[in-house]
Amino acid sequence: MQRLIDKAHCKEIAVIIDVVYGHTDSLFPYCYLYRELGYNENPFMGPFAKDYFGESTDFNRELTRDFFFTVNHHWLDTYHVDGFRYDCVPNYWDGPTGQGFSNLVYETYSLVKAKKGEKGYWQRFFEGGNINLIQCAEQLEGPEEVLEKTYCSSTWQNQTFNAATEVANQKWEYLTNFGHRLGLLGYPHEVKVNDDNIRKTALQYIENHDHFRFVCNFRTISRDSSDLLIEGDRSLWYKVQPYMIAITMAKGIPMLWQGQALCENYFVPNSGLGSVAMFRPMRWDYFYDFAGKKMISLVRKLLKIRMKPQFLYGDHWFYDDPKSFQSRGLMLFSRRYKGIFSLVALNFGDSDQEVFFQFPLAGEYEEELHGQDNFTVDAGEYKSITIPSNYGRIWSLNA
Known part of the structure; x- marks a missing residue:
């Protein structure tokens, strides 16, 4: 993996790791072992902030904090990754000065900052005079706050997604909100934290793993009586175009989800095992059909335009x-x-x-x-x- 990431760097591609630090499966060793032995005092697990998705890790405990900081250090030092996408931050969000998420991103930032002047791969973080560590929070419950008050550099936010979904249902009154969301109204561009100036931004997207593909907003096709095999009608692929242009040209970081550039059309239920446990592989054959060819052509044009300075920095x-x-x-x-x-x-x-x-x-x-x-x-x-x-x-x- 280190060689793969180093090759990506040669192509000016940054690589970040999606890390899940706030919750685990019940078969995670620290859960399973202590439960089976009947020990009541678990040095790693336990309630901390919000208990979403399985069993929570307890960042009040020093072992937990040291464990995940060491994991970050390992990924940076051994594999040369450029940063992290932190899943479900509310699981370990106890405020901007707490022991959970805020402390972890601060310690990770400080680790990289201390490497300035060292030779080798660490120096990629200091090109251009900034500390170019990517720390992206999935903090959907307070995206502005996590940017304003922590050492993270970017965040997911569902505000653009939600506004776009309303517009897709021809609720034109939501276009005003959509326009402001595309400009990241209310989000900081740079924040001074102690003696550090950290550039900030947010992701812009209309699709992600938690929701159905955007074309499903316009019409769906049912395969049976359940909602597990519903799919979006790809003959309406053209309706996705203005939304794709919007997020690609907008302020922030455009995120194209798996297969989005080919008008992938999976439907994802709002809840239940069908939303997380059903296998939904990317269908590469969509690359070759009419809708896929049209969409990939548009995306390629947009990404080329996106590289111009007014869209990157303006x-x-x-x-x-x-x-x-x-x-x-x-x-x-x-x-x-x-x-x-x-x-x-x-x-x-x-x-x-x-x-x-x-x-x-x-x-x-x-x-x-x-x-x-x-x-x-x-x-x-x-x-x-x-x-x-x-x-x-x-x-x-x-x-």
Whole structure:
């Protein structure tokens, strides 16, 4: 694995590990052994914060804290990983100054910080003058707080996902919230903690392991009387397009879930064993059918556009105009970095829409997705633009 990760680094690919530190299965040795021996005092397990998913680990105990810190150290030192995605943080969240999650990410950050000046693989964490350790929290119950008050660098958040789901049900009134979520309104960009300046961001997604695939919002097909074999109707793949454009061009880190780029269409029940225990392998044959080819083509274009500085580093501005835009199923936002400006115009409805937009900067604008509908405008000029149904346009100033 170390060789695999080192090869990934040569391709400028960071590798993080998904770690589950807050709960275990009942057959985990510290559970099973002490239970079978009838010992009441378990040095590792026990209630701590919120008891979700199995048996909880007790971060009040020194052994537990040292164990998971040592695991992090092992992954960093032996396998050269770039960081961690911490599963279900509420299991061991006891506040920003507690013994659980906050202490673990602080100790892990301090470990890496202390390696500055050493030779070898540790130096990748200090390129660019920052400490580039990735510590991503799945703290869905308080994503803003975990960024603001701990040493983690990023977080999952379901706010964008929830807003997108409402819009997919043609509740256009949620487009305003969706627009603000895409701009990570209320989230810090950088936080000074003690003497450390830590860059912060959040993930942007419309699919993950806990929920059904996004195309299921538009129509599902039942295979039998249960909900275990329901699937989304992939003939409606095109309705996913504006959402894919939105999260890829938005502020934050776009996360494309397993098979999302091919319009995977599994349905996942909200609860029960069917939501976690049913085997749902990625269907690579979708790569070759009509819907898969169309989606992967779009994703490749979007990822190429995403690498431009305005989308990586730029400010995000949502044009909140319910009468002109949201009430018609439209959303417009811009990304701007120094003198580079891009307008992202999205249409979530089933008919093409023409709107007027006042361009803030003069110049030649090129449409990035297809290279059509290019134009030149003066600063402050209102220009009529057409946004295709269930799709979008990205116009960038040709600097």
